[in-house]
Amino acid sequence: MNSNERITLNTYPNTTFHVGSIAEQRIKVSKLPVLVDRSIFWAKFVGYVLTFYLLISLRVIPDFQGISQYNPIDWAQISIFTDYVLFLVILLVLQFFMHLQNKLFSSRQENSFTEEFLFEFRMIITSFMITLGITFLLKTTFLYSRLTLMLFLLAMIVESVCWIAARRTIMSQLYQKGSINNNVLIVGAGKVGLDVYDKIVKTNVREMRFLGYLDDYKTNTNIIGKISDLEKLLQQQRVDTLYITIPSEKHIVQSMLRTVYKYDIDIRIIPEMFDRMSTVFSFRSDLEYPCLQVVKTPLRGVNVLIKRFFDICGSFCLLAMLSPFFLIVGIVIKLESRGPVFFKQKRIGKNGLPFNMIKFRSMKQNAEAEKEKLSDRNEMSGPVFKLRNDPRVTRVGGILRRYSIDELPQLWNVLRGQMSLIGPRPPLPDEVAKYTDYHWRRMDVLPGMTGLWQVSGRSDLDFEQWLDLDIYYIEHWSFMLEMKILFKTIPVVIKGAGAY
Known part of the structure; x- marks a missing residue:
């Protein structure tokens, strides 16, 4: 962040955000990504339907004389068309619920292109196999053209890559224009805080916009106030994510949490020994006490x-x-x-x-x-x-x-x-x-x-x-x-x- 972008406590001297207005600000910013996601989601389903329509018109309907090749109303005259529609409906319903489950239970963290594709690939394959199983029980599986279904499966996989690329391109453009961003504030400008800042700058995770540090002892151009100024800054500037990098200062952290709880902000505390937390420790409960069990390596059992x-x-x-x-x-x-x-x-x-x-x-x-x-x-x-x-x-x-x-x-x-x-x-x-x-x-x-x-x-x-x-x-x-x-x-x- 260069000097002319640096946020200060009086950047917005005539602007005051109360608790509710901060939530309103975040809702406004989040509406655009949600709109993009929903538009891509429904466009993808429409694309699947159109692909299915083309495959039926080119590979199935020509086998029936007197039926218009491109008029789906005429297709209703043949019973096999109903079976194909049943297959498509079951498939899309399964994919809809898998998408819904992913949205409800996954974290809000932005995934990489590969992770998105792997989820789409697993979802398509899983829903396709379940649909084949259901239609087998309904005794309609043997009526389908195997080549037509395989072509449809491959088309869905290829289209999913295109839709992922389209969504990421649109989001990237919106981030670059400043239409949406994730404002990040870091408490503590020590080693951990500096590491967090470096990762924000280098990896550009979720297109984060770094606001600055709050620190009582350090001095540099990115420090915009002391820890006691936290609530004042929250009332002047929208903060989406707050990283607390001083967990050993328990009384200060507890005071901050009491202050921040009432605001609609993602609070993330980086624990001590953070560099080993996910690898050599596992969480467990012994004798009603939470424990960190030391684990040398996941290569066990x-x-x-x-x-x-x-x-x-x-x-x-x-x-x-x-x-x-x-x-x-x-x-x-x-x-x-x-x-x-x-x-x-x-x-x-x-x-x-x-x-x-x-x-x-x-x-x-x-x-x-x-x-x-x-x-x-x-x-x-x-x-x-x-x-x-x-x-x-x-x-x-x-x-x-x-x-x-x-x-x-x-x-x-x-x-x-x-x-x-x-x-x-x-x-x-x-x-x-x-x-x-x-x-x-x-x-x-x-x-x-x-x-x-x-x-x-x-x-x-x-x-x-x-x-x-x-x-x-x-x-x-x-x-x-x-x-x-x-x-x-x-x-x-x-x-x-x-x-x-």
């Missing part, structure tokens, strides 16, 4: 079994398919330099358990003995040793490392349960000896062949960045994150970027 199942299936299939390739790589390694094909190295796994990790040998024989001589040339910060132009690496080894071919034998470690396909990289014992308590967080899960570190820069990252990515993976584990890493690994490996 049935999630562990699912991940292990995919590890076993994936490693077994890949070992079977790549065995001829392994033979070729082994021959090439043997032809270039003396020494074994495979290189076994002691690594530290989950909860500090040691194991022997297997790789294709990419260095000359006795390379470990020369590591001490190169320690002063280490290019990686922290306890990790990395050297971009390591003289111990053979010519074939350089190629193997660049495209991560040397890592493939670790599939055997995965099959044995010592590693996983995806997870933090297993460290060396001398690296672990230098770990702090915080560094040990990356040992809470099985180490992996690939992970967030690899798809985010590989060896180009410093140790702390590497560590942060590992801990993010551990604390935010999900099946979707697993798939995202897996699919991103392929282009990263093909490019060979950041590998040495």
